[in-house]
Amino acid sequence: MTGSPFSSPRYRKERHHMTSIGILGAGRVGTNLAGKLSAAGHHVTLGGRSPEDTAARTAGLAARIAFADQRTTARTADIVINATPGDSSLARFTDLRADLVGKILIDVSNATRDDGDGLPGELCYPGSSLAEKLQAALPDTHVVKTLNTMLFTVMTAPEALATPPTAYLSGDDEHAKRTVTGLLGDLGWRPERIEDLGDITTARATEAMILVVPHILRRHGFKPFAVSLAR
Numbered sequence: 025m026t027g028s029p030f031s032s033p034r035y036r037k038e039r040h041h042m043t044s045i046g047i048l049g050a051g052r053v054g055t056n057l058a059g060k061l062s063a064a065g066h067h068v069t070l071g072g073r074s075p076e077d078t079a080a081r082t083a084g085l086a087a088r089i090a091f092a093d094q095r096t097t098a099r100t101a102d103i104v105i106n107a108t109p110g111d112s113s114l115a116r117f118t119d120l121r122a123d124l125v126g127k128i129l130i131d132v133s134n135a136t137r138d139d140g141d142g143l144p145g146e147l148c149y150p151g152s153s154l155a156e157k158l159q160a161a162l163p164d165t166h167v168v169k170t171l172n173t174m175l176f177t178v179m180t181a182p183e184a185l186a187t188p189p190t191a192y193l194s195g196d197d198e199h200a201k202r203t204v205t206g207l208l209g210d211l212g213w214r215p216e217r218i219e220d221l222g223d224i225t226t227a228r229a230t231e232a233m234i235l236v237v238p239h240i241l242r243r244h245g246f247k248p249f250a251v252s253l254a255r
Contacts, residue, residue, distance in 0.1 A: 043065070043066045043067055043102070044066070044067045044069075044100070044101050044102040044103070045061055045066050045067065045068050045069070045101055045102070045103045045104075045105065045207075046068075046069045046071055046092075046097035046098055046100065046101025046103070046104045046105070047061075047068065047069070047070050047071060047097070047104075047105045047107055048071045048094050048097060048098065048104060048105065048106055048107060048108050048116070048117075049071075049072075049105075049106065049107030049108040049109075049133075050070050050071070050072035050107075051107065052176050053107040053132065053133075053176045053179070054070060054105070054107035055070065056176050056177065056179060056180055057105060057107060057132075057179060057180060057211075058070045058089050059089075059180070060180035060210070060211055060212075061207070061210060061211070062088045062089050063088075064210035064211075065210075066207075066210070067090070068088075068089050068090070069089070069090040069091070069092050069096075069097045069100065069101060070089055070090070070091055070092075070097070071091075071092055071093060071094040071095075071096070071097025071098065072091070072093070072094065073093070073094065094116070094120070095120060095123060098120045098123040098124055098127075099123040101127070102127060102128070103127065103128045103129075103130065103203070103207070104124060104127055104128070104129050104130070105129075105130045105132060106129060106130065106131045106132060106133050106158070107132055107133065108133060109133065110133035110134045110135035110136060110148065110154050111135050111136065111137065111138075111148050113131075113133050113135065113154060113158065114135070114154065114157050114158060114161060117129070117158055117161065117162060118161045118162070121161065121162055121164075121165075124162055124164070124165040125164040125165065126164060126165070127165055127166070128165075128166045128168060128197075128200045128203060128204065129158065129162065129165050129166065129167045129168070130168050130169075130170060130171075130204055130207070131154060131155045131158055131167055131168070131169050131170075131172070131227075132169075132170060132171040132172050132179070133154060133172065134154065134172050134231055134234040135147065135148035135149055135153075135154035135157075135231070136148060136234055139238065143237070143238040143241055143242070144234050144235075144237055144238050145238070147231065147232065147234070147235070149228075149231075151228070152228055153169070153224075153225075153227040153228040153231040154227075154231060155167055155169035155194060155195075155224055155227035155231070156224050156225060156227060156228065159196065159224045166195065166196070166197040166199075166200035167195060167196075167224060168193065168194065168195035168197075168200050168201055168204045169192075169193070169194040169195065169224065169227035169230065169231075170191055170192060170193050170194070170204060170208065171191055171208075172192075172230055172231060172233075172234070173190070173192060173230050173233045173234075173250060173251040173252075174189060174248075174249065174250035174251065175246065175247070175248050175249055175250070177248050178248050178249070178250050179211060180211050180212065181212060181248075182211075182212050182213055182214075182217065182250075183212055184248055185248060185249070185250060187252065187254075188214075188217050188252075189217065189250030189252045190217055190218075190219050190250065190251075190252035190253045191208055191213050191217060191218050191219070192219050192221055192226075192230045193205065193218060193219065193220045193221060194221050194222065194223065194224055194225075194226040194227040194230065195223070195224055196223050196224050201220060205218055205220075219253055233251045236251060237251075
């Protein structure tokens with residue numbers, strides 16, 4: 025991207041040292057991100073509870089993506105992505121605290137209770153957010169919240185929507201947010217569509233946006249969409 029901040033020597037140096045990405049959660053979100061990030065040249069490990077089952081279910085990705093258990097994935101990656109169900113993420117990542125010291129944790133999940141039909145229900149952490157809970161539980165890890173306000177397909181194909189979508193960003197560490205901004209560029213996000221909201225407490229705003237999602241899905245089905253900022 026001509027003239028983008030990602031073409032600067034500083035960005036290229038940061039990215040060169042941060043290309044090992046571990047994704048915890050091998051469902052639709054995790055495998056979708058794994059495929060695009062791997063295609064962009066990153067070394068990606070997909071972490072599931074059973075690496076053999078995960079590899080078998082994602083045979084199309086197996087040639088270019090490594091598979092491991094979740095602890096090994098967290099321990100060996102420089103950047104970790106939380107693509108696990110949000111209602112169980114806190115306990116899962118708290119158990120991995122020692123493996124995540126000094127690393128960036130990108131949280132793309134929403135913590136909601138199942139409303140009975142498989143769609144998001146009430147927030148698990150009203151007045152707070154999953155991202156804030158993760159940051160408090162992992163004080164030596166840099167948590168960055170992003171990509172949680174859209175259908176999973178839009179995460180890696182923002183250009184597919186007729187209206188340019190927004191990727192919001194929340195986090196306390198500026199270096200971590202710059203690194204994540206670079207990865208968003210690899211996923212197809214243009215700089216002007218990335219909205220840095222500020223510190224990790226701003227994640228409660230984007231996580232609350234999930235409350236509109238079940239109504240959209242019931243009305244229109246699982247068609248690509250994003251809850252975006254219009255200017």
